[in-house]
Amino acid sequence: KAGVTQTPRYLIKTRGQQVTLSCSPISGHRSVSWYQQTPGQGLQFLFEYFSETQRNKGNFPGRFSGRQFSNSRSEMNVSTLELGDSALYLCASSLGLRVGDQETQYFGPGTRLLVL
Amino acid sequence: AQTVTQSQPEMSVQEAETVTLSCTYDTSENNYYLFWYKQPPSRQMILVIRQEAYKQQNATENRFSVNFQKAAKSFSLKISDSQLGDTAMYFCAFMKLSGYALNFGKGTSLLVTP
Numbered sequence: 001k002a003g004v005t006q007t008p009r010y011l012i013k014t015r016g017q018q019v020t021l022s023c024s025p026i027s028g029h030r031s032v033s034w035y036q037q038t039p040g041q042g043l044q045f046l047f048e049y050f051s052e053t054q055r056n057k058g059n060f061p062g063r064f065s066g067r068q069f070s071n072s073r074s075e076m077n078v079s080t081l082e083l084g085d086s087a088l089y090l091c092a093s094s095l096g097l098r099v100g101d102q103e104t105q106y107f108g109p110g111t112r113l114l115v116l
Numbered sequence: 117a118q119t120v121t122q123s124q125p126e127m128s129v130q131e132a133e134t135v136t137l138s139c140t141y142d143t144s145e146n147n148y149y150l151f152w153y154k155q156p157p158s159r160q161m162i163l164v165i166r167q168e169a170y171k172q173q174n175a176t177e178n179r180f181s182v183n184f185q186k187a188a189k190s191f192s193l194k195i196s197d198s199q200l201g202d203t204a205m206y207f208c209a210f211m212k213l214s215g216y217a218l219n220f221g222k223g224t225s226l227l228v229t230p
Contacts, residue, residue, distance in 0.1 A: 033217070042221075043220035050216075088159065104163060105218060108160075
């Protein structure tokens, strides 16, 4: 079974631009979560989607948004990029059903975003 | 809010030796999940082991085992027979049963030396 895939793997943008990152979950997984990883703040939760609905959201400004499609693929968008948005963005998928041992998140390789 | 603390930023161990990574957490929840994830230099985050808070038995996965002390809110990871491939950043993470967000600690960088 294929793992979680993320595209693109690397991105360079300039301040003020916007960016869209994509995540394809493991087949059969309906939950997709997004995390931002930086050296200073560590790993921080952005949001989680299940069946095209956002179920949970972290403490990030409204410039960070996401969506999920009917095939469970998810995208996150960051508008008006700031230097501080430079980070590794990780996507994770799970069944999302909160059923005992099934609730484990599996991570993709991440997208490295550099904002200049 | 839940906080996860990993008090050892860096650790080093020789091949074939045993090492224990510490993790403590703060929560008012009674049921939750705890995880250890490994992030090698290639950056792919990999699940090492998980523990359900309602299970008293400590989880084990081959060379990896945990010491889960619910009352003390402690969740340490023991790696036996360390291998060079165990070199990575190790993250302890907490998740409520009622939520879907993983709360991560700052990580412990483990170096396994020959």
